[in-house]
Amino acid sequence: MIAYIRGTLEEKGIDSIIVEADGVGYEILTYSYVIGKLPGIGEEVKIITYMDVREDSMRLFGFLTSQEKTLFKQLLSVSGVGPKGALSILNELGPDRLIAAVIAADAKAISKANGIGAKTAQKVVLELRDKVSTEGSIFDLDGMGGGGQSAAESSAAKEAVEALTALGYSASDATKAVRSIEANDGMKAEDIIKAALRRL
Numbered sequence: 001m002i003a004y005i006r007g008t009l010e011e012k013g014i015d016s017i018i019v020e021a022d023g024v025g026y027e028i029l030t031y032s033y034v035i036g037k038l039p040g041i042g043e044e045v046k047i048i049t050y051m052d053v054r055e056d057s058m059r060l061f062g063f064l065t066s067q068e069k070t071l072f073k074q075l076l077s078v079s080g081v082g083p084k085g086a087l088s089i090l091n092e093l094g095p096d097r098l099i100a101a102v103i104a105a106d107a108k109a110i111s112k113a114n115g116i117g118a119k120t121a122q123k124v125v126l127e128l129r130d131k132v133s134t135e136g137s138i139f140d141l142d143g144m145g146g147g148g149q150s151a152a153e154s155s156a157a158k159e160a161v162e163a164l165t166a167l168g169y170s171a172s173d174a175t176k177a178v179r180s181i182e183a184n185d186g187m188k189a190e191d192i193i194k195a196a197l198r199r200l
Helices: 032-037 066-076 083-103 118-128 153-166 171-179 189-197
Strands: 004-012 016-021 024-029 044-054 057-063
Touching (some): 024 057, 057 083, 066 083, 083 118, 083 189, 153 171
């Protein structure tokens, strides 16, 4: 299994790239979120890969982080979601917004992905709700220096607002949603974020 490829970025397409490593050009299927964050042609890149092996084909899918790859594999575990559908969901939402949608049970946001219907989107929410990890995402507040278990309420609320604005919500809407949560004394920032997302 190929875990990652490090080499020179030779081509960028709409949904694929070519990376040359040790004289071999690897075609890697990916999505616009990844392509938009890559450096220019001729620059060195490291692409985390997932190999899809079938009777009549072998395809490499590429990601920038192991978290993205894990989300992709989790999406593949949902009945009715294949590699194309998984990429479509990641392309529509990006890793952080996908995690937010699953946490908030927002199947409507997931259904906006090309080729993903309402029923499939609901399956994604139901089957991944207890599987998705916040590690490496905007919700991984401990990794962002969010403090320990006994963080003060004001600090946790501030972190929650910052995380929500990073997801694209306006500062006023994020603040209003966080303030609307009653009895958040002692709640972790992650819990406040989850509750606030249900009100946005």
